[in-house]
Amino acid sequence: MTPILAARHLRKTFGTSVRALDDVTLEVAAGECVALVGESGSGKTTLLRCFNAMQHVDEGQVAVEGDAVESLDPVALRRRIGYVPQDGGLLPHWSILRNASMVPWLCGQAASAEAGRAALAQVGLDADEFGQRYPHELSGGQRQRVAIARALAASPRIVLLDEPFGALDAITRADVQAMFGTLRRETHVAALLVTHDLHEAVRLADRIAVMRGGRIEQCATPRELMDAPASTYVTELFARSRVTAAEVP
Amino acid sequence: MSRVCWGWILVGTLLLLLSASVSAQPPIVVGSKPFGESYLLAELFAQIMEARGLSVTRRPGLGGTEIVFPALVRGDIDLYPEYTGSGLRVILKQDSSKLPFEVFDTVSRTFAAQYDLRWLPPLGFENTYAMSVRTEMAERLGLRTLSDAARVSSTLRAGFTADFIGQVDGLPALRDAYGLAPREVNALAPAVKYQALASGAVDIIDAYSTDGLLARYPLTVLEDDRRVFPPYDAAALVRGAVARDRPAVIAALSELSGRLDVRLMRRLNERIEVDGEPVARVAADTLRDLGLVSSDVTPRSTSQRDRSRSTGAAGVLAYLQAERLNLWRMTLRHLVLVGLSLGLAVLAGVALALSLNRIRFAEPVIRAVGVLQTIPGLALLAFMIPVLGIGTLPAVTALFLYSLYPIVRNTFTGIRGADSGAVAAAHALGMTPGQVLRYVRLPLASPIIVAGIRTAAVVNVGTATLAALVGAGGLGHPIVAGLALADTRMILSGAIPAALLALAVDASLGWLQRRVTPAYARGQV
Numbered sequence: 001m002t003p004i005l006a007a008r009h010l011r012k013t014f015g016t017s018v019r020a021l022d023d024v025t026l027e028v029a030a031g032e033c034v035a036l037v038g039e040s041g042s043g044k045t046t047l048l049r050c051f052n053a054m055q056h057v058d059e060g061q062v063a064v065e066g067d068a069v070e071s072l073d074p075v076a077l078r079r080r081i082g083y084v085p086q087d088g089g090l091l092p093h094w095s096i097l098r099n100a101s102m103v104p105w106l107c108g109q110a111a112s113a114e115a116g117r118a119a120l121a122q123v124g125l126d127a128d129e130f131g132q133r134y135p136h137e138l139s140g141g142q143r144q145r146v147a148i149a150r151a152l153a154a155s156p157r158i159v160l161l162d163e164p165f166g167a168l169d170a171i172t173r174a175d176v177q178a179m180f181g182t183l184r185r186e187t188h189v190a191a192l193l194v195t196h197d198l199h200e201a202v203r204l205a206d207r208i209a210v211m212r213g214g215r216i217e218q219c220a221t222p223r224e225l226m227d228a229p230a231s232t233y234v235t236e237l238f239a240r241s242r243v244t245a246a247e248v249p
Numbered sequence: 250m251s252r253v254c255w256g257w258i259l260v261g262t263l264l265l266l267l268s269a270s271v272s273a274q275p276p277i278v279v280g281s282k283p284f285g286e287s288y289l290l291a292e293l294f295a296q297i298m299e300a301r302g303l304s305v306t307r308r309p310g311l312g313g314t315e316i317v318f319p320a321l322v323r324g325d326i327d328l329y330p331e332y333t334g335s336g337l338r339v340i341l342k343q344d345s346s347k348l349p350f351e352v353f354d355t356v357s358r359t360f361a362a363q364y365d366l367r368w369l370p371p372l373g374f375e376n377t378y379a380m381s382v383r384t385e386m387a388e389r390l391g392l393r394t395l396s397d398a399a400r401v402s403s404t405l406r407a408g409f410t411a412d413f414i415g416q417v418d419g420l421p422a423l424r425d426a427y428g429l430a431p432r433e434v435n436a437l438a439p440a441v442k443y444q445a446l447a448s449g450a451v452d453i454i455d456a457y458s459t460d461g462l463l464a465r466y467p468l469t470v471l472e473d474d475r476r477v478f479p480p481y482d483a484a485a486l487v488r489g490a491v492a493r494d495r496p497a498v499i500a501a502l503s504e505l506s507g508r509l510d511v512r513l514m515r516r517l518n519e520r521i522e523v524d525g526e527p528v529a530r531v532a533a534d535t536l537r538d539l540g541l542v543s544s545d546v547t548p549r550s551t552s553q554r555d556r557s558r559s560t561g562a563a564g565v566l567a568y569l570q571a572e573r574l575n576l577w578r579m580t581l582r583h584l585v586l587v588g589l590s591l592g593l594a595v596l597a598g599v600a601l602a603l604s605l606n607r608i609r610f611a612e613p614v615i616r617a618v619g620v621l622q623t624i625p626g627l628a629l630l631a632f633m634i635p636v637l638g639i640g641t642l643p644a645v646t647a648l649f650l651y652s653l654y655p656i657v658r659n660t661f662t663g664i665r666g667a668d669s670g671a672v673a674a675a676h677a678l679g680m681t682p683g684q685v686l687r688y689v690r691l692p693l694a695s696p697i698i699v700a701g702i703r704t705a706a707v708v709n710v711g712t713a714t715l716a717a718l719v720g721a722g723g724l725g726h727p728i729v730a731g732l733a734l735a736d737t738r739m740i741l742s743g744a745i746p747a748a749l750l751a752l753a754v755d756a757s758l759g760w761l762q763r764r765v766t767p768a769y770a771r772g773q774v
Contacts, residue, residue, distance in 0.1 A: 049677075052677060054676070054677055075679050075680075075681050076679070077679075078676075078677060078678060078679035079678070079679030082678075083674065083677045083678050085670060085673065085674050085677070087670040088670070088674075089670040089671055089673060089674025089675075089677075090671065090674070091671045091674075091675065091688070091689060092668060092671060092693070092767065093692050093693060093767045102675075102678060103678055103679060106678070106679050106680060106684070107679075134767070147674075150678070151678070
């Protein structure tokens with residue numbers, strides 16, 4: 001079966017020496033959730049941004065649902081891929097409902113507000129209660145829920161998440177993670193999740209790609225990474241993060 | 250910068266089309282410089298022509314020689330009163346101390362050849378520099394001539410008009426010829442020179458030999474013993490085309506030649522500057538006294554109001570009340586100048602800032618626009634006269650250029666500084682660059698953009714008072730005329746409405762600024 005996201009032998013150098021991507025190959029199957037973990041500067045976000053044409057590579061091929069990204073209109077491509085940044089990136093001067101309805105509206109859907117309402121309901125927010133408020137009137141956790149609603153309102157088959165829960169306190173983060181996990185199972189949306197947090201990756205992802213210095217050290221299920229780490233880096237990463245065997249499904 | 254250029258050309262074309270008018274026998278346009286005697290001579294010219302059945306348009310109180318002379322050369326005005334010495338020194342830049350008839354001969358021939366302008370026969374009086382000191386001091390130090398003054402010049406405090414300090418025939422000429430180098434040189438408005446000298450705030454001033462105030466104070470005029478100042482014979486300076494095609498104009502104006510002497514001029518200037526009589530009335534009386542118009546003809550008068558010189562609050566209020574219709578007209582005119590220039594600056598400024606948003610060398614371009622702000626208003630207007638003439642066009646162009654910088658700067662800053670997370674997310678979720686600009690960057694930047702427009706508008710309202718110097722009218726008109734005629738109430742009648750207008754503009758744009766500021770950002774702007 002064709003992977004829904006495919007990257008083959010990607011290379012990207014910033015400036016003259018900073019290797020962001022160094023021969024990266026990764027596939028994501030339909031409905032699958034893959035987490036990209038690693039330190040800052042390991043290339044996680046650069047790799048993520050290749051899939052919605054926000055980042056161009058020097059070498060290699062990127063394909064979405066079998067089509068080479070460079071052959072697609074980037075604007076049309078972005079409208080069919082959900083995206084959740086760390087800070088939410090809500091438009092501060094738009095109401096919550098208008099934010100949530102943004103992508104259906106961009107796609108020209110007549111019932112974009114209805115799509116926005118449905119998406120807000122999916123993330124646990126009542127449109128009647130929250131729809132006419134503005135982002136600054138919501139808590140951080142509520143804002144991230146709106147960001148997720150906005151990413152999913154046009155029913156994309158793919159969603160890209162760039163440290164979506166990183167700025168939340170521990171309790172809120174656990175709530176929003178749980179909500180996202182449930183939502184993903186219900187909608188079968190494929191997800192590529194960039195995160196610092198190995199616990200989050202273990203909890204949400206089917207597979208985890210450990211990145212280091214622009215390369216993928218190992219890409220496998222959490223259980224395989226724990227049981228058969230491909231390098232001492234992967235071993236140390238699990239040890240440092242204090243991920244226990246009980247957490248790993 | 251090319252955008253600005255094209256903007257100019259567009260503005261120019263539009264305004265030319267608007268102001269173009271066709272008429273078979275156009276009125277003769279009489280200009281003057283912004284000081285009392287020039288107003289009076291221009292009014293004498295106007296009234297004698299009207300008495301001979303010619304139609305006249307008055308453009309008094311244009312800027313100094315640097316404004317009014319190019320306006321004449323371009324044909325925006327047909328004539329104005331000028332002095333032969335200024336023609337020689339300031340316009341032809343010739344340095345010589347010749348006899349009066351030689352100077353008149355030189356300027357006549359050279360102006361005809363170089364500019365196609367005609368000097369009509371002189372009016373009969375000379376208005377030269379009369380360097381004056383307090384008589385008490387002259388006697389104490391034994392000062393009779395400028396050479397005497399040069400001996401003690403290191404102890405003198407001078408109060409000169411700005412023109413005199415810079416002009417080649419002014420202070421520089423005295424420095425060269427006499428070695429006159431005062432300890433300090435203060436730039437003073439003509440209206441306050443005499444008081445400053447009499448009160449001892451300064452020791453020497455550049456009076457004019459026809460000044461009405463000269464006889465009012467105990468002053469001694471120092472003799473120009475090396476004949477540095479050329480003769481300053483007053484005469485009408487007329488366009489060659491008018492001289493050829495409208496003989497009636499020349500005939501009417503020539504009736505004044507040789508009829509005005511220094512004593513008469515001193516008395517007339519005193520009536521205007523000291524007694525505060527309206528220029529039109531003084532001119533009418535003069536023509537009647539000279540027997541040039543019959544006494545039963547009532548001359549057209551522009552301002553027959555009573556000017557008892559009460560400058561107390563009640564006096565000013567009464568004056569404002571009496572002048573309210575005029576003031577309304579000038580306020581509207583002021584608003585037209587401000588609105589037109591500001592509107593164009595908003596369009597051009599926002600467009601320029603948006604186009605700069607995508608290029609790397611934006612900062613130098615914005616700084617170049619900022620440099621425009623540093624050009625003094627009068628200098629900018631003077632630069633534009635040869636190209637744009639006088640009236641609305643150069644005024645609106647200058648105000649447009651002054652308004653540009655705050656708008657460009659704020660728009661650019663606002664768009665660059667718009668919430669980067671929101672911009673990046675909107676982009677990543679499929680907004681086109683145009684949609685990002687329209688739905689995200691511009692709305693987020695609008696409070697800052699409006700703040701820039703507000704700054705530009707308030708500066709514009711103030712600067713627009715300079716428009717009077719190029720004959721564009723507005724509230725600067727009574728300010729310029731009041732300064733020239735030493736009439737405080739007239740100055741205030743322009744200055745007070747201009748200040749109120751600035752406050753009103755500031756308040757209304759402040760309201761707009763709050764309206765476009767979303768709730769989340771309140772308290773920051």
